[in-house]
Every structure is written in structure tokens, then in C-alpha cells.
Amino acid sequence: MIKTNEYGYRKLGASGIEVSPLGIGTNRWGSGQGSNRETIYKTFDAYLEAGLNFFDTAEVYTGTYSERVLGECLRRNRQNVVIATKFAPLPNRLSSHTLMDALDASLQRLGLETIDLYMVHWPFTLLNIEALMDEMALAVHRGKVRAVGVSNFNVEQMRRAHARLSHYEIPLAVNEVHYSLVHRQPEDNGVLEACQELDVALIAYRPLESGSIAHAVDLEVRNATVAPILLRQGRRLISSLQYPKNQEHLVTLRSTVDEVARAHGKTHSQVALNWLLQRDERIIPIPGATSPEHVTENAETLTWKLTPDEFAVINAASTPWK
Numbered sequence: 001m002i003k004t005n006e007y008g009y010r011k012l013g014a015s016g017i018e019v020s021p022l023g024i025g026t027n028r029w030g031s032g033q034g035s036n037r038e039t040i041y042k043t044f045d046a047y048l049e050a051g052l053n054f055f056d057t058a059e060v061y062t063g064t065y066s067e068r069v070l071g072e073c074l075r076r077n078r079q080n081v082v083i084a085t086k087f088a089p090l091p092n093r094l095s096s097h098t099l100m101d102a103l104d105a106s107l108q109r110l111g112l113e114t115i116d117l118y119m120v121h122w123p124f125t126l127l128n129i130e131a132l133m134d135e136m137a138l139a140v141h142r143g144k145v146r147a148v149g150v151s152n153f154n155v156e157q158m159r160r161a162h163a164r165l166s167h168y169e170i171p172l173a174v175n176e177v178h179y180s181l182v183h184r185q186p187e188d189n190g191v192l193e194a195c196q197e198l199d200v201a202l203i204a205y206r207p208l209e210s211g212s213i214a215h216a217v218d219l220e221v222r223n224a225t226v227a228p229i230l231l232r233q234g235r236r237l238i239s240s241l242q243y244p245k246n247q248e249h250l251v252t253l254r255s256t257v258d259e260v261a262r263a264h265g266k267t268h269s270q271v272a273l274n275w276l277l278q279r280d281e282r283i284i285p286i287p288g289a290t291s292p293e294h295v296t297e298n299a300e301t302l303t304w305k306l307t308p309d310e311f312a313v314i315n316a317a318s319t320p321w322k
């Protein structure tokens with residue numbers, strides 16, 4: 001158990017559900033290092049031992065394996081946890097009624113009777129947002145879902161989901177979007193502001209920019225062209241391309257994060273997660289991890305905070321990514 005939690009618990013909007021301020025992403029449970037079952041069990045246990053309780057999965061992660069192995073973890077070590085999963089509005093799902101079948105399949109894989117938080121994974125679908133929210137309301141009514149959320153929704157789509165759910169007196173609990181030190185679009189596209197206005201939690205996915213904030217800030221500085229990054233960084237390429245062309249910005253951000261990390265004897269990941277946590281109390285970052293060591297390191301983020309000056313200087317250094 002981490003010694004102190006400087007942040008307390010965070011609300012999933014007005015749903016009445018509270019979660020640890022850091023969740024855990026499971027989209028690699030079942031691939032790479034995450035394909036070792038025993039390692040995943042240990043990762044799960046380490047997360048609970050750290051006093052955290054919020055797991056994020058989806059039916060499409062690792063071809064449903066993520067949900068299945070999370071279900072196994074729950075059966076092995078049942079505790080008071082909050083489970084979020086997502087409905088994928090795939091092109092072959094031509095009716096909003098497919099949501100209920102998908103939900104039943106997720107419940108079965110997870111071994112649960114109720115999902116704490118059920119989200120629509122993305123808005124790019126022929127299915128109508130209002131019809132999907134009607135189906136979500138039915139799922140809540142049937143006791144299969146406690147709280148309803150969306151993911152990757154823009155402000156207008158969020159407002160539509162929120163308005164439709166309000167007909168049933170169900171709050172829109174969360175919008176899960178990409179947000180990190182080097183991806184600050186939720187501040188510019190209005191999503192963070194809409195979350196504040198509508199009392200919706202912002203779940204920040206990819207908060208370590210797929211690990212590049214943890215390991216690769218240095219690498220990006222050394223590799224000034226895209227080709228070596230492509231060869232050496234593989235799946236981190238997309239994140240790398242998001243970096244502004246001006247390498248000076250990257251050097252400044254890296255040295256700022258590094259200086260703060262050194263001052264506290266902490267890591268780049270912890271600085272980046274602390275920045276998100278202090279950016280707004282509605283933000284709940286969900287770093288992905290497939291190792292107990294990463295879980296422990298990330299959980300220790302909650303034992304310390306950036307000073308206001310440190311927050312300001314990091315905020316300024318990452319402004320080019322807004």
C-alpha cells in the first residue's frame with residue numbers, strides 16, 4: 001500500500017462512483033510482455049496492493065483477451081474494484097440494440113453481473129448517439145450498468161449524449177480521451193471545459209504517450225529525423241510524429257521534466273502523471289502497464305505533488321503541444 005495519497009479519490013462525474021485518482025489501462029494485456037498470464041496476475045495484485053481500484057478495458061482490446069484475463073484476475077483476488085469497459089460501435093453493428101448483446105458478452109468475460117462504467121468507445125459510427133444512449137439507459141434500468149460514459153467524443157457529441165441521458169435522469173459520467181504532456185488537445189478543443197461545465201470526469205488515456213514520456217524523451221532528442229525513430233521506436237512512431245518540428249521545444253520540455261524529477265528523486269512518468277492530476281481535479285489518468293514494477297512506480301505518483309512553480313514551468317514548457 002502506498003504510504004500516502006495526496007489526491008484522495010476522484011468522482012466519475014455525478015454518478016456517485018469514486019475511484020482512485022490513477023486508473024490502469026489494460027489494452028496490452030494479452031500482447032507482448034502482457035501475454036504472460038502470471039505477469040498479468042502479478043500486475044493486477046500490485047495495483048491493488050498500492051491501494052488503487054480503477055481498471056479500464058474494452059471488448060476490442062487484444063481480441064477480448066484483456067476482458068477475459070481481467071475477469072480471471074477478479075476471480076483470483078476479488079476486491080472492491082471499479083471496472084470500466086466499452087462498447088465498440090463497429091461497422092457491422094447496424095442497430096443500437098447490438099449494444100445489449102455486446103454488454104452481455106463483456107459481463108460474461110469479466111464474470112460480473114454489473115459493469116461499473118460502460119462507455120461507447122468512439123463516435124465514428126452510423127449508429128445514432130441518442131439511440132445508443134437510449135440503449136445505455138435500458139442497461140442501467142436492467143441493473144447491468146452503474147454509470148454511462150463515452151470515449152473520443154467531441155464537445156457537440158458529448159452534449160448530445162449528456163442531453164439524451166438526462167431524459168432518464170442518468171448523468172454522463174465520463175469522456176475518455178487522449179491527454180498527455182505532449183497531447184493537450186482537450187484543452188483547446190473544449191472537451192476539458194465541457195467536462196467542467198457538465199460535471200463529467202475526463203479519463204486521460206495514453207497519459208505517458210505510449211511510454212515515450214517515460215523512456216523516449218531522450219531518444220527523440222537524439223534522433224532528429226523520422227527514419228531512425230521509425231526503425232528504433234516501432235509503435236511509438238505515431239507519438240513521435242506529434243512532436244513539433246522544433247526540437248528546441250522538446251529539449252526544453254525534456255530538461256524541465258528532468259530537472260523537476262531530479263529535484264524530487266522521482267521519474268519522468270511520475271512528473272507527467274502529476275502534471276495531469278494537478279491540471280484539473282476531474283482528470284483521471286489511466287497509464288497502461290503490464291508489469292508490477294511500472295504499476296508500483298506509477299502509484300507512487302500519488303505520494304508527492306509538484307509545487308505550484310514546478311507545475312507552472314512544466315505547463316509552460318509543454319505549451320507547444322496544445
Ligand SMILES: NC(=O)c1ccc[n+]([C@@H]2O[C@H](COP(=O)([O-])OP(=O)(O)OC[C@H]3O[C@@H](n4cnc5c(N)ncnc54)[C@H](OP(=O)(O)O)[C@@H]3O)[C@@H](O)[C@H]2O)c1
Pocket residue numbers: 024025026027028033056057121151152176177204205206207208209210211212214215269286287288289290291293294295297298
Ligand atoms: N478509449 C480509447 O480510445 C483508448 C485509446 C488508447 C488507450 N486507451 C486506454 O488507455 C490506457 C493507456 O494508454 P496506453 O497504454 O496506450 O499508453 P500509456 O499509458 O501512455 O503508455 C503505456 C506504455 O508505457 C509503459 N509504462 C507504463 N508505466 C511506465 C513507467 N512507470 N515507466 C516506464 N514505462 C511505463 C508501459 O509499459 P509496460 O506495458 O511494459 O508496463 C506501456 O508500454 C490503455 O491501456 C487503454 O486502457 C483508451
